[in-house]
Amino acid sequence: MSKTNTTLLPTPSRRRFLEGLGTGILAAPFVLSARRTLAADALVLVTWGGAYADVIRKAITTPFTEETGIGVTLVSGPDLSKAKAQVTTGNLEWDLYDGSGGSMHNAAKEGLFEELDTSVIDTSNLVGEATAHAMPFLIYAGGMAYDPERTPNPPRTFKQLFDGDAYPGRIGLRTRVSETLEIALLGDGVDPKDLYPLDVDRAFAALERIKPRVAKWIAQTPQTISLLTSNEIDYSYTYNGRVASAKADGLNIEFSTDQTILMTQYYSVLKGSPKRAQAMEYISYAARPDVQKRLSEAYYSVPVRPGALDMVTPEVKALLPDPKDPRTVLLKEAFWADNFITLDRRFKEFLLT
Amino acid sequence: MTTNKLSLQQVSKAYGYVDALHPTDLNVAESEFVTLLGPSGSGKTTLLKIIAGMERPSGGRVFINGRDTTETPVRERDLGMVFQNYALMPHLSVFDNVAFPLKVRKTGAEEIRRKVGEALGTVQLAHLADRKPQALSGGQQQRVSIARAIVYNPSLVLMDEPLGALDKKLREQLQHEIKQLHERLGITILYVTHDQQEAMSMSDRIALMNEGRIEQLGAPRELYFSPKTAFAADFLGNSNFIEATVSEVSAAATRCRLSGGEELLAPRRDGVRQGDAVRLMVRPEHIRLIGGDGAAEDNVLTASSLGPTFFGDALEIRAQIADGSEVSVKVANNFEVAAAAPGQPLRLGWSSDHTHLFASGSGR
């Protein structure tokens, strides 16, 4: 906890001096507290922009406001460093944070988030797994996408993907250590139920083998689709929702639901938010089965409440992976919360050599 | 038969509808020092650029060393050039600047060293060979530039107002040096200047240019003593112009009448008839002040002094004659100044041989 209170210039006198300089001399006429101009009573949710924000707005925030009267303002560009800056300087711009993966849990360790109020939010009975600070609200599936015209016989599981003799072809994988190590172990033949805790050395050994076939390690999600359509890669590790919207736009692209890795998107409340109670209410609402059904149909996500999957229309359900399928893997966030930093570094070193 | 180092045949240049240079002929013999003299805008720079190849002539041919070079690229014309602003390479040492033309000719290192040494010796700068040009004075820089222009023995060296940026003292010294260099090495030089004294003191021949053509071409004395036009008379040296009307033309002389009633004699000139309006010119140093009633000259005018001006080596007295125009007289500096105090009556006399007659309206 002591770590979060540190800033780049920690001594109070120094800091006050700088504040005086900054606000007084440099910019007195311009300075506005970042917070002040946002709609006074609305919750501020930081989330991704573009089509994703449209989905969230349609499926969650607009009905939420209608039902509760609590306004929600969506801003784009979640960034943990900004969250850290806001929390450490006490100058909060956001209330709710939409994040995923190991870095989110790392941030929770740094003390950036409020603990979830379990009297408001039901953190049990979930497809995913809630932590003390982060509540799942959206589950999406990572798996193999391919061009059915170019590749009539694609690998449908990661084990097949790693079988270069039967399934030769250029592969696109992510530069994220989480997901990728899971893929490696599954590809190497590990049974999904024995996956965790990850056998890290075995995973890297498997990655080493497949390295020559990986045409691009993709940092930006859009490239998982554009590189496939522009024929730079044959098998792309990407996400079912992403493929579904590309298909809807007429692109020749298919997604294998035979084996997928389910990943969880979380909501957390920024430490010290003055709207903590409303934020908890919002999170609770987002996980409600009827909201999950709407989200699922708009985004092709797997509902976080077990029952909700059966409420989804059959057309959408056909495109969703089955969380009960033994081949499906649910990414274990607890593992990554503990190992993200060290493994990411090892992964980066692996990439560089 | 000796070939001219430079020969221009009907060279002309037009920019759009403007004739910058009318068809012009000019020959420069080997070892000759010819100066293009004229005011700015007279076409001398255009002519120089055509010779150098930096401008294409609109018509005519340029021969250098007997070879038609009208279409030859600049670099193959075998010319040297000295620029007003020196145009020394700031990134090269003095030695390398002078060696430049030899290096681009792929001359051997040993020969370069010898020739550059000689050239720098000629301009007395051998001791500064390692300096950068910026570390040199203006005069020294121009000497480097001269050394660079002669080191490869070009057929013809062009000098474009090379002394224009220097002060008077230095200018005179370098005039002398260039002249000596010319005589000692026998190089052929085409020199451009607007300074008539510089032109007269240095040149074998002067091509006086005005309004895009050569107005008169000849030895400095010839131009000075026998200017063919009022412009030539006016541009070279100082001159007094007097408006008059021809009253009588005889075999030996022309008699002219001034509007004030006086009559003056001038040498006979073809084409001038009785009744023509003419301009008479006499140089200030040819006019004498005549004391008493002595009438030792064939041309005499009475005038009223406007006062003397002291020039150190001489004294100039300005005077007004009967028709109201001004005449200046150059006398020795031991002249009794009081005699020329403003308002004093003066009698001016000069020989009719020193009187030049031009048709009115010619020149400026």
Added chain:
Amino acid sequence: MRFLTKNLSLPVIVTWLIYVFLLVPSLVVIPISFGTSNELVFPPQDWGLDLYRRALDPAEGWLAAAGRSMVLGILATTIALLMGVPAAYGLSRSRFPGQKALTFMLMSPIFAPTIVVALALYLYFATLGMTGTMAALAMSHAVVITPFILVTTLSGLKHLDRNIENAAMVMGATRLQIFFHVVLPALKGSVLTGGLFAFLLSFDEVIVSWFIARSDQPTLPVKMYSSIQWEISPVLSAISTFLVAITVVGSVVAAFISSAETDGI
């Protein structure tokens, strides 16, 4: 040395290839902008103006972001010009100990990697509680672009005849009067060029803005950057095409209007 512009020699071919290299990516984007798909596809299968409609739809926020970037660019360029041009003049017309070090310090943002500048300013303004303010954003951009104004102004000053200033000084003008009435008018060309370049840099800046800008008021590049986390919307191609078209048309018009054949950059 006419060989590069007149005859078709190797250097000419290379030069034009470089122009092609500089322009072609922008040109590829143009046809994409007239497609109708929500995915980036080249060449588009159907043609239409949907993307432009979306780019210009106020609800999508692109116009607002572009306007914000415009204001920010003008603000930052103004700050940079107000401080950079006098500073360049002062530096070029005086000699004092430590001048080289000072010049280096003032130029150093050019040579500091952008990510470092971004991190430094981010931590700094976070400490001051100023992240997300327009003031912080404008000052950050000014830091990044002022050196470019310094460079172009200094090079313009080098070509300026100092005797004109001396003449003005003899006539009794103060340094300030000389600066405003003699130097500035003569420097117009290089100041304008520097200003334009600086404005472009500010308009295009992502990294610093990403850190400093307020998340609900992104600049155009930041909005572009945050919109691609999930998909690259082809709307971006419409926006790019739009900007390119405005620039080209504007500059052609400007070139025809301005008659002064001032030399310089």
Added chain:
Amino acid sequence: MTTPMLRRDGRTRTMLNRLGFGSFVLPLTLFMLLVFCLPLIGVVRTSICDGDCSLVAYVDFATGKLFHRALINTLSIGFVTGLVSVICGYFVAYHLSRMTARRRRFFLVLVMLPFWTSILVKSFAFTVILGTDGIINNALQAVTGTDIVIPMIFNRAGVIIGMAHWLIPFAVFPILSSLLSQDKALRDAAEIMGARPWDIFWKVTFPLSLPGVIAGGLMSSVIGMGSFVTPALLGGRRDMMMANLVDFYVREALDWRMASAIAVILVLIALLILSLAAWLRQRQESGAAA
């Protein structure tokens, strides 16, 4: 700015007069001290003190294989990018310097057009042009009648191409400026003395433009060393640069100490390169004067 005040207030005026030209430099100096130097000092401080104070980040950097690789990548990509940008920039600047001012203004707009197209869209455009199934490779295959594929993207070449595309204008400006300031008489003189265009270029024009070349090269390589979006989009797995690591440690690992340490080292490298260039130039100049 401060001008209207100066006219009225006599005391300020005399004070400023005593300061002389310094008063022109003062505002920017203060601004840079407060909004650039102070923040940079903050980074240095954070690299050592983030909660507790220690040099652990630097030790980590000195010993970590990841950092060594990223360092080598940064240096080599920066160097090659600077070189490519300067060479391409020279051709363009030379072309620009030999045209009328009005034409040049138009061409400069062309040179700056890349600025208006976001790298995000451009990365796709580059895929369309340079990719396996891209325009160039398809054309090559059509012309040669083979399956030849030149990998130009998602590798080191892709990074260099993408960065040069953005950095060429940065190189063009200083080179153009030094070309335009050259006295045309020098080239005329060289030509009259018999130099061929090639000689004139290499013996006169190019040496005189060296300051611009050096400035453009330094600028483009240092800016190149600090970028991370282009390598992520157009590079291969090995093209991770120090800036990518700064980005990662700031935004994902939230380890600002490490991020700051890497940033400090990045700045030190830039400083080192700059002083090396300054030293070389000084040596060359003083050597010439002696």
